[in-house]
Amino acid sequence: MEVADGARPRVLVVGAGLAGLGAAQRLSSSRAFPHLRLLESTGRAGGRVCSQRFGSEVVEMGAHWIxxxxxxxxxxxxxxDYGLLDEEAMSEENQQIEVGGHPLLPAVFYSSAGRVLSPELVEGVRNLFSTLLDQTREFLHVPQVSVPSVGEYLRKEIAQQVKEWTDDDETKWLKLAVLNTYFKLECCVSGTHSMDHVALGPFGEYAMLPGLDCTFPGGYGGLPDCMLTSLPKESVLFHKPVTVVRWGGSYREESQEGRTFPVQVECEDGERFLADHVIITVPLGFLKEHHETFIDPPLPPRKADAIRQLGFGTNNKIFLEFEQPFWPPDCQLIEVVWEDESPLVEAGTDLQASWFRKLIVFLVLQPPERYGHVLCGFIAGKESEYMETLSDAAVLTALTDVIRRLTGNPHLAPPKKVMRSQWHSAPYTRGSYSYVAVGSSGDDIDALAQPLPEDAADPRPQQVLFAGEATHRTFYSTTHGALLSGWREADRLLSLYDTSESHQHKPRL
Incomplete structure (x- = not known):
């Protein structure tokens, strides 16, 4: 028997990042969900996928690679499927390459003493760090770990290694300084202030897929834009920040006698939406700050604890455009080594005096014929958050001083343009992406992903569902984790209502 449209389930999706778009696209491809609304707090889709113009070219303020x-x-x-990638990225050969993380690019290492470090020395240190980092992934099913964090394990192993080094003192210090650069680089990868915050036991649960990391020639933002155009136009509402999600209630719609809904979503502008189900896809950083007031009745203790215990850090980018490059023509990566630093020595905490020391890698945007001479620097942690409070002019001055020091050229022309991301200041994001922090585990990720009400026997199940990169146990912090989590929650609802079609819908392109 055909169900009247008015009686079909109403679904709200909160947040138009990849998780929210993925869920909405999956549901809209089924006839069971004609009443679908996607509420986005800002004026654009994509969330932490954010392509912007820098001069005449598009750069990535958020997600960078697939x-x-x-x-x-x-x-x-x-x-x-959308035709957004170039032929090289789609080649069978590229898809089969196992890089175990970021591919190695032609790099130059500049030191704070104004010299270029020998590739041989750097390669030996990189191999050591890589080996030790691989070892940290072997503690996954160990009942008891000797130290709580990845950082402490790495330092303990390095301290043992140093005892066996036969180099002169200057070379030892230089090798330790290079190791410190890799610690900071790993903070960018993990989206954390310090590797001391990243839990050792669960670290190996994060899964890497084969394939050579690639970028979008026309900008990552092309993907959410294409997904958005596949949705019914009237279903997507921008500039609709949600203030509270009320669930477990009985909300009667004024215009339709007799129909009540368990969920009511209130927006900042006072508008209210009634629904049978809501899929919340807001970032973990936002939930950390607002979960006590954002969801009513309050979250069960297990879920609230998971939000508090999981990590969510900041990783920002700073783009610098130069009139002329100071780096060699074949260089694609510039790495910075502060010769007075070591992972075995406590770092200073004066952010004002030393924030720029956390900026230890610059990507040379390729190809130069298209971008000109543009560097993309990565900076994580408290230093990254402090950087957000500075003016563009202050950032430009600080980085000009750093680059002059690295190159040993006090007269090097400053960059002619600067632009940076500010993810920690973004009110609906409050950081970049999640990690499994000391004191948490993959079980917290699963707890965060668990729908409400928790009692499966409840007559109105799955009123509040949760998606987003922080809810995917093995692909947290990634765009594919976000997309898969949106599909997962859509499939939960499809399995409740859609008996006529396969639950593995291919989204409408």
């Missing part, structure tokens, strides 16, 4: 672009990666598959 990590592991291969058949198992839904972001790669969707981008391929």
């Amino acid at each position: 990590h592991g672009p291969s058949k198992e990666n839904p972001v790669f598959q969707l981008a391929s």
Whole structure:
């Protein structure tokens, strides 16, 4: 028997990042959900995928690469279907390369003493750090770990290694300084202030897919834009920040006698939406700050604890455009080594005096014929958050001083343009992405993903569902984790209502 449209379930999706778009796209491809609304707090779709103009070219303020672009990666598959990638990225050869993380690019190491470090010395240290980092992933199912964090494990192992080094003192210090650069680089990868905050036991649960990391020639933002155009136009509402999600209630719609809904979503502008189900896809950083007032009745203790215990850090980018490059023509990566630093020595905490020391890697945007001479620097942690409070002019001055020091050229022309991301200040994001912090585990990720009400026997199940990168146990912090989590929650609802069609819907392109 055909169900009247008015009686069909109403679904609200909060947040138009990849998780929210993925869920909405999956649901809109089913006839069971004609009443679908997607509420986005800002004026654009994409969330932490954010392509912006820098001069005449598009740069990525948020997500940069497709990590592991291969058949198992839904972001790669969707981008391929939309024709957003170049032929090289889609080649079988690229999809089969196992890089175990970021590929190695032609790099130059500049030191704070104004010299270029020998590639041989750097390569030996990089291999050591890589080996030790691989070891940290072997504690996954160990009942008891000797130290709580990845950082402490690495330092303990390095301290043992140093005892066996036969180099002269100057070389030892230089090797330790290079190791410190890799610690900071790993903070950017993990989105944390310090590797001392990242839990050792669960670290190996994060999964990497095969494929050589690739970028979008026309900007990552092309993906959410394409997903958005596949949705019914009237279903997406921008500039609709949600202030509270009320669930477990009985809310009667004024215009339709007799129909009540368990969920009411209130927006900042006072508008209210009634629904049978709401899929919340807001970032963990936002939930950390607002979960006590954002969801009513309050979250069960287990879920609230998971929000508090999981990590969510800041990783920002600073783009610098130069009239002329100071780096060699074949260089694609500039790494910075502060010769007076070591992972075995406590770092200073004066952010004002030393925030720029956390900026230890610059990507040379390729190809230069298209971008000109543009560097993209990565900076994580408290230093990154402090950087957000400074003016563009202050950032430009500080980085001009740093680059003059690195090159040993006090007269080097300053960059002609600067632009940076400010993810910690973004009110609906409050950081970049999640990690499994000391005191938390993958079980917290699963707890965060658990729908409400928790009692499966409840007559009105799955009123509040949760998606987003922080809810994917093995792909947290990634765009493919976000997309998969949105599909997961859409499939929960499809399995409740959609008996006529396969639950594995291919989204409408």
